[in-house]
Amino acid sequence: MKITINNQNFVLHPCGAAFWEEKKILLVSDLHLGKVSHFRKHGMAIPEKAVHENFNRLNNIxxxxxxxxxxxxxxxxxxxxxxxxxxxxxxxxxxxxQVVLVEGNHDIISKKNYTDLNIQMYSEFIIDDFLLTHHPIERENFFNFCGHIHPGIKLKGPGKQFLTLSCFFRKPNQMIFPAFGEFTGNFYLIPEENDKVYALAKGEIIEITN
Structure with a gap:
């Protein structure tokens, strides 16, 4: 799904990443690499192939x-x-x-590990009137791209059934990215009047209206 923010075009992909057309930038949040191996080490029955799934999806996009x-x-x-x-x-x-990392609260390993791979690291990153952070931030005159929350939405059917989906959660001056990584979980948000929700369904993005 293509959306426009501040006269810039972004393609939202069902994997949870977004491509900024004018800048040729791929935006991805909350991979949490290493989490699957951490779970497996502590006895959780997660297939070994899940370790490679994040890389497969990155390569595909x-x-x-x-x-x-x-x-x-x-x-x-x-x-x-x-x-x-x-x-x-x-x-x-x-x-x-080129790979850039906007540091998050889980990024605790030595920065040297990243610099050895020629990865640039920032606490925040500004491109024109866009502010890229990990935690959601509101700053005057900027549109904020962020992650951290792992946004999701619950959809209720006419009966007692319901569906939970990860989503891009867009506020008037902010868009919170879904977690890209495997086994990251969601925090379910309730959209307000001026919010937009772009849910990740199987192979497509669906805009959810209030």
Whole structure:
């Protein structure tokens, strides 16, 4: 789904990333790499192939768009380094795009690990009148792209059935990105009058109206 914000065009993809057409930037939030391996280490029955799923989805979306820069909106790596860091390091060597990390609260490993991979790191990143952060921030004269919350929405049917979906949650001057990573969970938000919700369905984006 293509949307326009401040005269700029963004393509929202069902995987939870967005492509900024004019800047050739791919925006991704909350991968939480290493979390699957952390769960497996503590005995949770998660298939080993799930470790590779984030990289598969990243590669698939890079094939769709003419991406020059990938900007991760925080929580790229979940916690302490484990074997998924080696997979990430190897993955960065297979791509040609510049990688930027806007630091999140889970990004606690040494910055040297990122600089060794030529990844630029910032506490916040400004492009024209867009403010890119991890935590949601309201700042005058800027539209904020952020993550952290892992937004989701609950849809109720005419009976007692309901459906839960991850979503892009757009406020008048802000859009909160869904978590891209596997097994990250959601925090369910209730849209207000001027909010827009772009839900991630199977293979498509659906705009949810109040």
């Amino acid at each position: 890079l094939k769709l768009f003419d991406v020059e820069t990938i900007i991760f909106l925080g929580d790229l790596f979940h916690s302490k380094i484990n074997n998924e860091w080696n997979l990430f390091s190897d993955w960065t060597k297979t791509i040609t795009q």
